[in-house]
Amino acid sequence: MEYLYFLYIDFLHKYNLPEFIGMATFPLLPFCMVAAALILVVLFLVLMERKVLAFFTQRKGPNRVGPWGLFQTIADAIKLLCKENITPTGAEKFMFNLAPLLAFVPVMVVWGLIPFSSEFDFMSYSVSALLFMTIASIPTLGILLAGYASNNKYSLIGSFRSVAQAISYELPLVFVLVSIVVLASSLNLRQIVLAQISVYPFCGWFIFPAFLGFLIFFICATAELNRCPFDLPEAESELVSGYNTEYSGMKFAFFFLAEYAMMFIMCAFMATLFLGGFLSPFGFYLSERFIHNDLLAQVLVYFEQVFWLFLKTFFLIFCMMLVRATLPRLKSNQLMGFAWKVLLPLSFLNLFFICCYKYFIYAK
Amino acid sequence: MMKKSLKPFRDIIALALGHLTVFKHVFKRPVTLEYPEKKLPLNDNFRGEHALVVDNEGKLLCTACGTCQRVCPSFETIEIEKEKNESGKFYPKNYTIDLNKCIFCGNCVQYCPFGAIIMTKEYELADEKKSALKLDINTLKKNYSDSIIKKTVKSKR
Numbered sequence: 375m376e377y378l379y380f381l382y383i384d385f386l387h388k389y390n391l392p393e394f395i396g397m398a399t400f401p402l403l404p405f406c407m408v409a410a411a412l413i414l415v416v417l418f419l420v421l422m423e424r425k426v427l428a429f430f431t432q433r434k435g436p437n438r439v440g441p442w443g444l445f446q447t448i449a450d451a452i453k454l455l456c457k458e459n460i461t462p463t464g465a466e467k468f469m470f471n472l473a474p475l476l477a478f479v480p481v482m483v484v485w486g487l488i489p490f491s492s493e494f495d496f497m498s499y500s501v502s503a504l505l506f507m508t509i510a511s512i513p514t515l516g517i518l519l520a521g522y523a524s525n526n527k528y529s530l531i532g533s534f535r536s537v538a539q540a541i542s543y544e545l546p547l548v549f550v551l552v553s554i555v556v557l558a559s560s561l562n563l564r565q566i567v568l569a570q571i572s573v574y575p576f577c578g579w580f581i582f583p584a585f586l587g588f589l590i591f592f593i594c595a596t597a598e599l600n601r602c603p604f605d606l607p608e609a610e611s612e613l614v615s616g617y618n619t620e621y622s623g624m625k626f627a628f629f630f631l632a633e634y635a636m637m638f639i640m641c642a643f644m645a646t647l648f649l650g651g652f653l654s655p656f657g658f659y660l661s662e663r664f665i666h667n668d669l670l671a672q673v674l675v676y677f678e679q680v681f682w683l684f685l686k687t688f689f690l691i692f693c694m695m696l697v698r699a700t701l702p703r704l705k706s707n708q709l710m711g712f713a714w715k716v717l718l719p720l721s722f723l724n725l726f727f728i729c730c731y732k733y734f735i736y737a738k
Numbered sequence: 739m740m741k742k743s744l745k746p747f748r749d750i751i752a753l754a755l756g757h758l759t760v761f762k763h764v765f766k767r768p769v770t771l772e773y774p775e776k777k778l779p780l781n782d783n784f785r786g787e788h789a790l791v792v793d794n795e796g797k798l799l800c801t802a803c804g805t806c807q808r809v810c811p812s813f814e815t816i817e818i819e820k821e822k823n824e825s826g827k828f829y830p831k832n833y834t835i836d837l838n839k840c841i842f843c844g845n846c847v848q849y850c851p852f853g854a855i856i857m858t859k860e861y862e863l864a865d866e867k868k869s870a871l872k873l874d875i876n877t878l879k880k881n882y883s884d885s886i887i888k889k890t891v892k893s894k895r
């Protein structure tokens with residue numbers, strides 16, 4: 375990052391701009407990139423979800439707006455922004471308006487924690503995995519607030535369900551994360567990725583020792599994201615649409631954005647932990663092998679790393695959509711029982727197994 | 739009966755098979771029919787907008803007998819104004835069907851003793867104004883000639 379900073383200052387010098395502008399604007403640049411990328415990804419993701427679900431059910435999905443329906447989400451977004459922002463009469467005004475922000479802002483923050491390439495993570499701390507889990511659980515608070523403030527029983531029940539679900543599924547999630555931390559001996563996400571490098575291509579990925587952990591993590595992430603089959607907080611048939619029933623216009627768009635962005639980030643996190651993050655599945659980088667111009671290859675490697683991360687992420691998202699298309703919604707008691715009676719013991723088992731693995735095999 | 743201890747494994751296999759079944763559908767062709775461009779073929783018995791049959795001389799077959807009015811299950815849907823012509827025969831001076839009230843049961847067509855009223859295959863009837871769905875005698879005549887041109891009904895000539 376420091377190298378980039380000097381490049382940036384140099385660039386400003388060329389146009390006779392003073393250095394303090396560079397100092398002031400440099401931290402903003404990553405933020406802008408993160409924000410823009412997030413919005414683009416979400417726009418694409420909504421379309422992808424609709425298209426993929428359509429393919430699973432032998433339909434065509436959106437195909438009217440733009441070629442192949444590409445601009446459908448943009449049209450939907452514009453429609454949402456044009457709508458009126460209604461605040462119900464009985465609602466707690468301040469909290470009602472705060473809730474969408476509380477659901478959205480943490481998503482923006484954790485997005486910056488993902489290591490996109492070996493040189494390029496916007497925020498890299500020695501405890502970033504822990505930080506990720508901490509911040510990623512804040513949107514639940516936003517949901518609780520939304521349900522409480524909208525003065526609507528459906529919203530309230532939806533948000534209660536969401537919180538209960540998030541709390542019970544967070545536990546196995548964290549235990550699996552602990553097992554990964556044991557494997558990698560680090561809490562830094564980039565170090566976790568680098569620990570997955572091995573002599574043979576993709577054999578070092580943590581999904582192999584921790585396959586059970588991967589399954590648990592996948593299930594828990596689905597539950598955290600309130601997606602099918604764990605979408606009880608938004609159960610349309612019982613709760614209208616759960617905590618966001620009373621929201622409209624821009625505020626609803628925030629919830630919507632947060633949900634899909636969180637889905638992408640969770641999958642990216644999963645890819646980072648289990649599927650080798652930005653590592654190439656071939657054991658070498660294509661741009662290093664095929665482009666002989668050194669400087670160009672050096673730059674392209676970073677883009678390739680981003681590409682691999684996104685590929686793995688989209689593979690996981692595809693799996694989530696497959697699950698959504700296949701399974702029906704659970705009952706509330708099944709949901710809790712499953713988390714406490716099945717997933718939690720299994721995650722202990724996984725942790726135990728990983729510790730043994732690390733002690734006997736890895737440590738040699 | 740399978741042993742109880744095996745049940746989790748059986749469940750997991752069932753889950754995997756379920757996902758596989760859904761996944762297979764990706765490779766199948768979509769069954770969607772994109773409606774305004776492509777339409778499903780209609781049955782011969784399809785009951786759409788009404789039409790009054792006109793014979794070779796351009797006269798209506800209808801004798802204003804009122805049978806259709808009597809068999810119609812819907813309230814005040816068909817309204818007929820009777821009139822006698824020079825040769826002492828009755829003919830409808832005006833004949834309105836209010837499609838806002840019609841349930842497209844087809845009774846009027848079934849019971850008409852002269853085969854004077856038919857149903858075309860026109861079903862895209864949506865309009866901005868309610869009054870557009872009140873078909874008067876001229877519209878009903880025009881419907882008949884239109885459907886002859888479109889070959890959606892057999893000519894009675």
Ligand code: SF4
Nearest residue numbers: 810840841843844846
């Ligand atoms: S189709 Fe049925 S409801 Fe409609 S006018 Fe004829 S008899 Fe009446």
Ligand code: SF4
Nearest residue numbers: 800801803804806850
């Ligand atoms: S349409 Fe048929 S049943 Fe109705 S008044 Fe005319 S002749 Fe009689």
